[in-house]
Amino acid sequence: MRRHIVAFAAALVAILAIGTPAYAEPPVDPYQAYVDPDCLSFVEQPGVKEFRDMIMSRVGGANGGIFACSGYEHGEGRAWDWMREASRPAEKAQVEAVLDWLLATDAAGNPHAMARRLGIGNIIWNRRSISLWTSSAKRWNDYPCDGTAGGCHTNHVHFAFSWAGARKQTTWFTTPDRPGNWYPGGSSSTSDTAVTQSSVIVNPVNGNIQVYANSGGRLVETYWSEAAGWVRNDMGLSISGAPSVILNPANGNVQVYMNYGGQLAEMYWSPATGWSGLNPLGGSITGHPVAIVNPHNQNVQIYYNAGGQLAEQYWVPSTGTWSGQHELGGSISGSPAVFVNPHNQHVQIHYNSGGQLAEQYWHPATGWSGQNSLGGTMSGDPAIIVNPHNQNVQIYYNGGGQLAERYWNPAAGWSGQNNLGGSITGSPAVIVNPHNQHVQVHYNSGGQLAENYWVPGTGAWSGQNILGGTMTSDPAIVVNPHNQNLQVHYSSNGQLAENYWNPAGGWNGHHTVGN
Known part of the structure; x- marks a missing residue:
């Protein structure tokens, strides 16, 4: 009996010496498979709406819409256009900061960590695009376009979501009490959420x-x-x-x-x-x-x-x-x-x-x-x-x-x-x-x-x-x-x-x- 007490005490001392385990973030989501989009009746998927509201309330910008039968994931309510002008330095800087946050490698060495947690599979901005689908190269490439602001995405950012992200099934949506660095700017709160x-x-x-x-x-x-x-x-x-x-x-x-x-x-x-x-x-x-x-x-x-x-x-x-x-x-x-x-x-x-x-x-x-x-x-x-x-x-x-x-x-x-x-x-x-x-x-x-x-x-x-x-x-x-x-x-x-x-x-x- 005494040996058990001593063993328990030693284990307790070891636990106290180590300290309380730190909060463990859930593993980063895998890259998602590409699904060829269809055109449905008007629908805005809940994960896309939450991402839109989060970006606009914390960063600013204008809403370019979610649903459109355009041949992209918009037709299934799985894409959002964030209206920002590449020709305006302040707006361009806002976009670059959000993209850096989405595509950064996290402390555990996972590339594109926040984009994966959100279920984002494709981003188009300012004549360039990056695809994060399972089978893609996952790097920025030139985006062929018709020379117009809309076609070349110089007046908006296009975010396309996987079905898991669109349905709020990835870890950004399923994790309660998200860490501050899961938000652009590094904080779950905003300075403009109360009164003026x-x-x-x-x-x-x-x-x-x-x-x-x-x-x-x-x-x-x-x-x-x-x-x-x-x-x-x-x-x-x-x-x-x-x-x-x-x-x-x-x-x-x-x-x-x-x-x-x-x-x-x-x-x-x-x-x-x-x-x-x-x-x-x-x-x-x-x-x-x-x-x-x-x-x-x-x-x-x-x-x-x-x-x-x-x-x-x-x-x-x-x-x-x-x-x-x-x-x-x-x-x-x-x-x-x-x-x-x-x-x-x-x-x-x-x-x-x-x-x-x-x-x-x-x-x-x-x-x-x-x-x-x-x-x-x-x-x-x-x-x-x-x-x-x-x-x-x-x-x-x-x-x-x-x-x-x-x-x-x-x-x-x-x-x-x-x-x-x-x-x-x-x-x-x-x-x-x-x-x-x-x-x-x-x-x-x-x-x-x-x-x-x-x-x-x-x-x-x-x-x-x-x-x-x-x-x-x-x-x-x-x-x-x-x-x-x-x-x-x-x-x-x-x-x-x-x-x-x-x-x-x-x-x-x-x-x-x-x-």
Whole structure:
């Protein structure tokens, strides 16, 4: 008996010395056999749809479609076209990064590891193709084509899937809690899965503070009422990017706009009838939309990135109809910000264009200006405010990892870029605090909420203040009319969180809401 105890103790010591075994990834899938495609009735295979939604929500781009009777796997819903332009350096770099991720050799020495885990058998891009079918050479070759952008695949990437990948039977789909390196960029989370400044509204009908967010690819509403506190509703839709919400003064509806499978879509809440169903509006959208009501004509106007250029759709109150997509040109990275300039009544759109701040504006008398490049060094998306103390239009953004500002003065025009320091991840949000009149800029700083504020009396910036918490998205800010709290909302590892400032008590600290 003693020998057994000693043997058991020795084995236990050996186990403890070795340590807990590390998580073992399932073996990489084998290369798949080629199956000659047929042409079926309209169908989009579930694995292809999940891959499309994952790429578009994490990387961006436009949806070129899954099903088409074209002689390729499209005819069986087993292929997807990702719209990216090889002639645009930023889009080309996005594609190359995704292809490097798909075709890289993993730590165990398996070539093309992620493509095999997804069940991808063929990729065509920019006059080249690689086949990963069992019988193929598995190397890049020149792709013979007709000289057109579509035929030569210089305006899109073609991904063809095996039946196992299309049916979600390969390890990328069957493995729970996928490691971060199974996603492009090396993380299973995204920086654009929660909220932006245009994702929150105070409903004047019931006084609720309503926050709309992308939670794990689903549209979720989390609202606060004075009687019930926070309540969370899954709206039952799969979306990419963050939603945008407005109050339509023409009908009193709360209207939510979103990227739904690469096209613009809306849902609205009517005080009389409650929520509508989904209303697809078409077009081609990358990232997330931003909505505004034009005070000159009362049109509801939606702006977004359509394959790398600025686009709009608008709704006309007198007819109750949508315009369809209008492409305004220019070159846009990410998603835009929009506001109405009170000095000249311009509807101004600001955005990242190839790493610089740019604008387009609409004047009631003359229409659209075309793109104006304002320069500077810019990452992410901008945030805009009109400073009531000096009437400046002030734009805040990520200036290469630190907070930056440019402002427009009615008398002097645009300033240059002012670097305000600190350390910023993603894009900021800005508000004028009605209690102390500070211009407050909030942002993600290394995974924590931070602020930098401007004091009217001194004209000086506070410098970066870390407010703590765990933050995995950009912020949205609102003033609660019931208790006058200034509330900052953001995603915290997939949950909606807030930190609020009370005029009497200061900052409350990080906590999750509505879960």
